Structures are given as C-alpha cells and as structure tokens.
Amino acid sequence: MNDHGDQLRAAFQTRENETPDPAAVFQRVTELSRTYKRRRRGLQVTGGAVLGAGLIAGAFQLPGIIPASHNSNSSMVAPAGPGLSPAPSFSPTPSASPTPEESPASSAEDKARDAFFEAGYGYDEAVTLAKHWKISTEDIGEAKVKAGELILAHKKLPAGVKPDPAVAESMKNEKYAEAFFNAGYDFGDAAKLADTWNLKDSYDAKVMGGKKILAGEPMPFQP
C-alpha cells in the first residue's frame, strides 16, 4: 500500500465504527419494507411475516453459516474493509418483530405513518409530538401514527409542528421513485433512461419513470 493509501485507510478507520444503531436501522427497514410491499401489492397484504421469531433466533448463529470474506465482491459477506474491524452482530429489538400476519390495523397504521411523512413531517416533529402527547420517545412510531391519523382526518397537528414543503416535495418524488422500483426497474435501468430522456441524473429518471408508470404511460423498455 502506498503512503496516501495508508493515510486514507487510517482516516476511514477513525470513523467507520461511528455507525447508527443497527437494531434501530433494522426496525426502520422493516417499517419501510412493509410499506413498500403493501404499495406493491396494492393494499392487498397477505401473510408475509416480515420477521419471524425463529429467524431472529437463527440469526444469532449466522456467523457460523455465512463465511467471512475480505472482499466485498465475494458472496454474501464482506466486512467493511480488508483488515479493518470485524463485524459485530446485533440483535434486533423485540419491536423489530412484526406480527406473523399483517392485520388490517397494521395496514391502517402504515397508511397513517405514510401520511405523516408525505405531509412533510419528520423525526424531529414526531419527537415534539411525542412529548406533547406524553408518549415515550422509544415509541416514536406511535406518535407518527397518531399524527398521521390526524392528517388523514384533515385535522391540525398540535404543539406548533410545521411540515417542511421541501420534504413534502421530496417525499412525493420518493413515491415516484418507489413506484419505479416497485415496477421491477433497477438503478441500471434508471441510468439508461436518464440517457434516453436526456436527464441530469438517474434520480430524475426514477422520478419521471415512476410518474409514467403511475399514470399508465408506456415506458421505453420493460424491467
């Protein structure tokens, strides 16, 4: 390794472990993917446990069944960097485990949560609302759902929280991008479409593609 390579590796190592809490990230992943799946199925949610207790239990034994590798191109496993810190495991919190079957209630909660984000509110507003409603910040999702229900009922949110129009616009675009992916297209397709449509970048292509898909307009090629 050359000198600047060593310096850069050292720099990366100083911060690589400053990661968010994996369990919290995983919980959000399950929330998001539930939403995506629900949208993909057009609200027809059936079965499909997001995370079963057995799987969590099995996950603790994963290091034994998935070989470690120093190469990110290898199958299944790649540590963050060759010679860098080993990958610690994490255990998802119980709240990361959804019920075995998604009930109409959980679907309604997803809808409310979506409404909260799509209106332009975010985590900070959820924290403010949680305090206002005396909900523990550990149950921040509850505040989002409650707020989303008010939004769906066209009621004003308390505690003076205000939506961010830029976030609302961004969320709208995210919905289009999501529709693009849910139709089966991937990043490579977006890059091609950006060229085809003379767009600045692939994100614009995802948004435009999603708009066309939702409007039932034809796409240049199938996913």
Added chain:
Amino acid sequence: MHNARTKPVIEGVTFEQFATARLPALLRYAVVLTGDRELAQDVVQEVLARAHVKWRRISDADSPEAYVRRMVLNEYLSWRRSWAARNVHAVGERLADLDDLRGGVHDHADSVVEADALWNKLATLGRKQRAVLVLRYYEQLEDEQIADLLGCSQATVRSHASRALKTLRLSSEHQTRKFAEEKS
C-alpha cells in the same frame, strides 16, 4: 489488496438472516462512503427496504452482498433527499479544519489527529471522487472493478482519484513530510 474471489453462494439465506448478519458491515461501509452518520442510515435503510421487497431476485444473484453494496453505492451517488443541506453544512464546518491543515508538518505521533483531519477533508470531495477513494482504498477494489461499479472507464476512475488526491493535498503533504524528515 484483496485476494479473495467468489465464495460459494449460501443458498436459502433469508433477507432477515442476511440483514442481521451484514447490517453492521453495511452501515460501516455507508458511513465511510457518505461521511455522514445520518445519511448513511438513510441510505442503508432505503436500500435494505427495497432489497427486502425484491429479495428473491437478489438472493438469486451470484453475490447478494455485492449486489446490496452496489445498491448502497448507487443510492449514495443518486441521493438527493436532504443531501445538499447536510453536505453544505458539513463541508462548511470542515473547511475550518482544512485551513488548519495547510502548510503544517505532520508528526507521526499525531497520526490519529492527522487521520481525523483527513476524514474531514474528505468531506470536501465530490461524491464520485470520494466513492473512488473509498472503493480503491477501503474496499481495496481494482480500478477495473471500480469502473464497472461506477459505469465509467478506468481512465475516468484514475482521473477521479487523481483529482481527489490533489484536492486532499496528500501528495504535497507527503512530499512536505519527506522533506522535513530529510532535514531533521
């Protein structure tokens, strides 16, 4: 440099098993790639949620992890939501650190401080330049692999790397240190 090549695909690994085992490593990769803890979280969350939806397809890939890491890279390169505000803020804060670094002769005993300062300087790079350095020096990929990941030529990869290193002034700092060592 890495020397491990493709390992046998582990069949039947569910998304949950994959995520549980690999999420910490994916987060570290994203932190290094983005230079921003919160952005890393957003990127990984978004990617894994989408990966979950199409896990059956991803798990059929030769290397699901490579596929997901590529998704993380692409997501970072095309990320827009809140990125600009965060980046401007971060770079603004870090420019002061950059000024502190200029012209100084570095002490080897102060390597941690130096590494920390270099981390801050990395925030001044464009996304592709940063990605190239991360892929080359952190992921230890060859330029050919990086070119494939970024969808560009190897010459472009070298150009990104060269400009990034020039911006970071690693070459000149290296020369300054050598010069100082020779004088002492």
